[in-house]
Amino acid sequence: MDIFFLGTGAGMPAKLRNVTSIALKLLEERGAVWLFDVGEATQHQILHTAIKPRRIEKIFITHLHGDHIYGLPGLLSSRSFQGGESKVTVYGPKGLKEYIHISLSLSQTYLKYSLTVIEIDEGIIFEDEQFTVEARLLEHGIPSYGYRIVEKDRPGTLLADKLIEAGIKPGPIFKKIKSGEIVTLEDGRTIVPSEFLGPEQKGRVVAILGDTRYCENALSLAENADLLVHEATFSKGEEKLAADYFHSTTHQAADIAKLANCKHLCLTHISSRYDRNAWRELVDEAKEIFPNTDIAEDFKEINIPLK
DSSP: OEEEEEEOBSSSOOSSOOSOEEEEEEHHHHSEEEEEEEOTTHHHHHTTSSOOGGGEEEEEOOOOOHHHHTTHHHHHHHHHHTTOOSOEEEEESTTHHHHHHHHHHHTTOOOSSOEEEEEOOSEEEEEOSSEEEEEEEOOSSSOOEEEEEEEOOBOOOBOHHHHHHTTOOSSHHHHHHHTTOOEEOTTSOEEOGGGGBOSOBOOOEEEEEOSOOSOHHHHHHHTTOSEEEEEOOBOTTOHHHHHHTTOOBHHHHHHHHHHTTOSOEEEEOBOTTSOHHHHHHHHHHHHTTOSSEEEOOTTOEEEOOOO
C-alpha cells in the first residue's frame, strides 16, 4: 500500500506543483489504483509515472471545486484508449453525476468500460472483504468530504512447516486453512486454522481529507490513522485568513494529527505563495506540534508498511 502524489498545489497549476490528485496504490492488495481527486492535467502527470490508467478501479472526489475535478473527464476518456476495459466507480458530492454526464455527452465521448457514479452522503460508502471507506463532511465553502480508508485485518502467516510436520501436504488444504476454513482430513482429524496461523495482521488506516477548516469530522476521520493527508494551504499565524477561505494552517493540520493519535502526517494543497525554500519552514511549523510530519511534492511516494 502506497500513497503517490500526482498534484499537491492549491487553487491553480503552478510551475512546482500541479493541482490536487492523489493515488492510493493497492497493487499487491488488489491489483488496483484508487484516485482521490483529479485536478487539471492529472493524466499528464500520470504519463511520468508507472501508474497504468487501466488499473484505476475507483475515484473518490472530495468536492467540486475546479482544481479537484477539471482533469476527470479527460482521464475517463483517455482510459478507453489506454486499454482500460474494467469497471470504474466514481464517488463524490451531489452534482458530480451531472458534471460527468454533461462533459462526456457534449464531447460525444464513448467509454469502452462500465462507469458508475455514486453521489455520496456521510457514512460507509464502500465495503468489501478487504476494505471499508468512510466519508464525512468537512468545513469548506461548498460540500467537501474527507475519506477514511480502512484495510480489514488479515489472517496471520500460514505455518507451513507445522502443517507438514502434522502430515499435511501442500495443496488445496493449505489454501483453505489460510482462508480460515476448518478442515476435516480423510483420517478424521479436524484442523483448526488458528493452530496453524501466525498472529493476525492488523489492517492499515489512511485518512485523505479534502479542503477544510479545522473541524471535528477531520479529527474523527483521522483517528489512529497510519497516515493522515491533510491540507495546509497557509502557514502558522494565518488562522484568520485560513478560516475566511475555509482552509487550514500547518499548525491546525498538526493539531488534528496529534489529537487523533496518527502515526504520520503529510501536508498537501500548498499555496503557490510558498516557494521551494519556504516548504521546509512549513514542515518545521507542523513539527513543532507533530514531529512525524512530511510535506507532499508532486511525484512523492509514501509507503504504508504492514503492522
